[in-house]
Amino acid sequence: MGAGEQRGHLVHRIDAAGLLRAQVQEVHRGLEDGLAEWLRVLGPAAPPRRSRVVALYVHAATVEDVTIHSLLHRLAPVYETDWAGKGPALYSTADLVPLRAYAEQVFAATDAYLAGLAPDEASQRVDLSRLGLGQPTVAWVVSKFVVLQLAQICGELTSAVQQT
Helix, strand or coil, X not given: CCCCEECCEECCCCCHHHHHHHHHHHHHHHHHHHHHHHHHHHCCCCCCCCXXXXXXXXXXXXXXXXXXXXXXXXXXXHHHCCCCCCHHHHCECCECHHHHHHHHHHHHHHHHHHHCCCHHHHXXXXXXXXHCCCCCEHHHHHHXXXXXXXXXXXXXXXXXXXXX
């Protein structure tokens, strides 16, 4: 068996951080594509008040913000620091520019975090016992709270767009 093969399957050498980064980038694309499709469907009409699509988009960015900044960095989330009193705190469907800027900042921070994550750091333990989650690895936290949660939100967003 060759170095790149294992029982008839080709094994690509990618570290956990690289895989997580690729998955997160994919869910970010899904969120942005979903929002863009919704705006295309609306055409020149103003987004409706209390839009489910906008709420899902804000929820996705906020979940990621809390996960990366609060759980992994042990810092205040971006919405409490750089965006205090604006952005997701006071969002309006009439002006999506601040929301998209907030999400862009959160997504960029996540990408930078994952790009700088050494392969062995993905297996470091994170103490989430105060949340009743024990001490999972960094990789588990990113998989569970960013990749899986945002993928689910992408599905909900797509469904909401189709109902528009």
